Amino acid sequence: MDLTKIHEDPIGLLLAMIAGALVAFFLLARKEKRPLGPMFTLPILGDTVALALSEQSRFMFSRYKKYGSVFRLNLLGKHMYILSDLEALRGPYRDEGAIPEVPFPTFKLLMGDFNVAGGGKHIHGPWRKASLAALGPAGLQSMFPPVLRVMQSHLSEWEAAGRVEVFQSARRMGLELAVDVVADVELSPAVDRAWFKQQAETWLYGMWGLPVPLPGSALAKALAARKVLLRVLGQELAADHEDYKSRWTELGSSGAAMADDLVAKASAAPGAEGAKGLGAPRLSHVIRLGLFGLGATEVEHSALAVLHAVMASADTTRFALFNTWALVAQSARVQEKLYEEQQKVIEEFGPELSYKAASSMPYMDATIKECMRLLPASAGGPRKLTQDLKVGEVVLPAGSFVWMYSYLLHCLDPVLWDGDTSVDVPAHMDWRNNFEGAFRPERWLSEETKPKYYFTFGYGNHLCAGINLAYLEIRTMLALVIRKYRLRLQTPDMLSRARYFPFVEPSPGTDTVLLEAR
Numbered sequence: 001m002d003l004t005k006i007h008e009d010p011i012g013l014l015l016a017m018i019a020g021a022l023v024a025f026f027l028l029a030r031k032e033k034r035p036l037g038p039m040f041t042l043p044i045l046g047d048t049v050a051l052a053l054s055e056q057s058r059f060m061f062s063r064y065k066k067y068g069s070v071f072r073l074n075l076l077g078k079h080m081y082i083l084s085d086l087e088a089l090r091g092p093y094r095d096e097g098a099i100p101e102v103p104f105p106t107f108k109l110l111m112g113d114f115n116v117a118g119g120g121k122h123i124h125g126p127w128r129k130a131s132l133a134a135l136g137p138a139g140l141q142s143m144f145p146p147v148l149r150v151m152q153s154h155l156s157e158w159e160a161a162g163r164v165e166v167f168q169s170a171r172r173m174g175l176e177l178a179v180d181v182v183a184d185v186e187l188s189p190a191v192d193r194a195w196f197k198q199q200a201e202t203w204l205y206g207m208w209g210l211p212v213p214l215p216g217s218a219l220a221k222a223l224a225a226r227k228v229l230l231r232v233l234g235q236e237l238a239a240d241h242e243d244y245k246s247r248w249t250e251l252g253s254s255g256a257a258m259a260d261d262l263v264a265k266a267s268a269a270p271g272a273e274g275a276k277g278l279g280a281p282r283l284s285h286v287i288r289l290g291l292f293g294l295g296a297t298e299v300e301h302s303a304l305a306v307l308h309a310v311m312a313s314a315d316t317t318r319f320a321l322f323n324t325w326a327l328v329a330q331s332a333r334v335q336e337k338l339y340e341e342q343q344k345v346i347e348e349f350g351p352e353l354s355y356k357a358a359s360s361m362p363y364m365d366a367t368i369k370e371c372m373r374l375l376p377a378s379a380g381g382p383r384k385l386t387q388d389l390k391v392g393e394v395v396l397p398a399g400s401f402v403w404m405y406s407y408l409l410h411c412l413d414p415v416l417w418d419g420d421t422s423v424d425v426p427a428h429m430d431w432r433n434n435f436e437g438a439f440r441p442e443r444w445l446s447e448e449t450k451p452k453y454y455f456t457f458g459y460g461n462h463l464c465a466g467i468n469l470a471y472l473e474i475r476t477m478l479a480l481v482i483r484k485y486r487l488r489l490q491t492p493d494m495l496s497r498a499r500y501f502p503f504v505e506p507s508p509g510t511d512t513v514l515l516e517a518r
C-alpha cells in the first residue's frame with residue numbers, strides 16, 4: 001500500500017485505522033472502567049460511522065435508552081457527553097461554568113483560533129448586541145430584496161428544467177446567500193465573483209473532510225482556498241479596514257463603545273427603501289468587532305471576519321433549505337395548506353412577494369419550525385466545562401465537552417413524548433414509519449400542542465442570532481415555488497436512503513424534486 005496516497009483510498013485508510021485501533025484497544029482495554037457509553041470505539045471515527053448510518057434521532061434515542069440522560073460519544077476523535085437533563089444544561093448554556101467551544105481541529109484550522117463566543121461578557125456581549133441589531137427587523141428588511149433576487153434566479157433555472165436537484169441547489173443557494181447577502185462581500189471588477197464563490201465553496205467543504213490535511217485532501221484544498229480568500233479580501237478591504245481601525249482606536253479600543261457606535265450610525269442612516277432611521281449595521285463590520293475585541297486588529301482579521309460570516313450562514317442555511325424541501329415535497333397535504341395560505345397573502349398584499357407579505361404567513365412559519373424540529377439543520381453547539389458539572393449521580397470534570405443535542409432533546413419533548421421507551425424512536429420524530437403523524441405543522445398553531453423543546457437554533461446566551469434571517473430565506477423560497485408548483489420527490493424514499501451525519505446527505509442521484517405546474 002502506498003501510504004503517501006492513503007487519503008485517496010478510503011478502504012486503505014479504514015484498514016489502517018482499524019489496525020491502529022486494535023493496537024490501542026489492547027493497550028487501553030484493561031485500564032478503562034465502565035464509561036457512560038461503549039467501552040471502546042475506533043480512534044477518529046469513534047461513534048461517527050454508527051451515527052452516519054443510523055438516523056441521528058434514532059441513534060441518540062437508543063443511547064439514551066441504554067445509558068440515560070448523560071452518555072459519552074466519540075465523535076470525530078473527540079469525547080463528548082450528550083446531556084438531555086435540561087436543569088443540568090441550563091448553567092453551561094448560560095455561560096456559567098462553561099464556554100462555547102468547537103473542539104474539532106478542522107474548525108480551528110479553517111476559522112483561525114479566535115473564540116469570540118467564548119471570549120467572556122466584555123467581548124461576546126457587545127458583539128452579540130450589534131449582531132442582533134444587524135439581523136433585527138431593519139436589517140432583515142434591507143436584506144429581503146437581495147434574498148428575493150437569489151431565490152428568483154434559482155427558481156428560473158428550476159422552471160426551465162422542470163425539476164430541481166435539491167441537495168446541490170441548496171448548497172449553491174446557501175453559499176450565494178452567505179456571500180451576497182449575509183457577508184455582503186464587495187469586490188472590485190478585478191476580482192471575478194464566480195471564482196471567489198468557488199474558492200469560498202472549497203474552503204467551506206474542508207470542514208466536512210477528514211481532519212488531516214494530506215496533500216489533495218478536502219482539508220488541504222480548503223486551507224489553500226482560505227489563504228487565497230484572505231489575500232483577496234485583505235486587498236479589497238484595505239481602506240475600509242483602516243477607517244474601522246482608526247474609529248476603534250478613537251473609541252478607546254472598547255467593544256461596547258464600538259458596538260454602540262455601529263448601531264447608532266446605522267440607525268441614523270437611510271434604511272430599506274430609503275426609509276430614514278431604519279438602517280442596520282453591516283454584519284461583516286459587526287463580526288469584525290468580535291475579532292478586534294480579542295486583539296485581532298490587522299487587515300487579515302477584517303478579511304477573516306467576512307469568512308466567519310460566511311461560515312455562520314452558508315451550510316446551516318443550506319441544510320435548512322434542503323431538509324425543508326425534503327419534508328415538504330413528501331406531503332401533498334401540507335403543500336395544499338401552504339398554497340391556500342399563499343392565495344390569502346396574494347389577496348391581501350398583491351402578487352409581488354414583499355417583506356411585509358413574507359412576514360405574514362403563520363402556516364408557513366409553522367411548517368418551517370416543524371421541519372426544523374423533525375429534521376434539524378443543526379444539532380446545536382457543544383460547551384467546554386470550566387468547572388465540574390454534576391448531573392444526577394455523575395460528575396463531569398472541568399475540561400469535558402457537553403452537548404445539548406437537538407435531535408435527542410426533540411425526541412424527549414414533554415408535550416409530544418409519552419415516555420414510552422419500548423420504541424426505536426418516538427412517534428413524533430419517526431418520519432420514516434409515521435410520516436403523517438410526525439410531520440404536523442398544525443401542532444405549532446395552538447398553545448396546547450405546541451412543542452416545548454426546540455433547539456435547532458441553540459439555547460440560552462448563544463441562541464442563533466440569524467434565526468429570523470434563516471426563516472425569511474426559507475419562507476421566500478417556499479412561497480415563490482408553492483404559488484406555482486406542486487412538489488414531488490422523484491425518489492420517494494430519498495430520506496430513508498440518506499446518510500445522516502454530520503448532516504443529511506441523500507445518496508447520489510436521489511435528490512430530484514419534480515415541479516408540477518398548478
Ligand code: HEM
Nearest residue numbers: 117313316317320377378380381457458462464465466470
Ligand atoms: C437554518 C440556519 C441556521 C441554523 C440551524 C443555525 C444554528 C445556530 C446554532 C445552533 C447556534 C448556537 C451555537 C452554540 O450554541 O454554540 C447559532 C449561533 C449563531 N448563529 Fe446561527 N444558524 C443558522 C443560520 C444563521 C445565519 C443565516 C446567521 C447569519 C449571520 C447566523 C448567525 C449566528 C450567530 C452570529 C451565532 C452566534 C450567537 C452567539 O454566540 O451569541 N446563523 N446558530
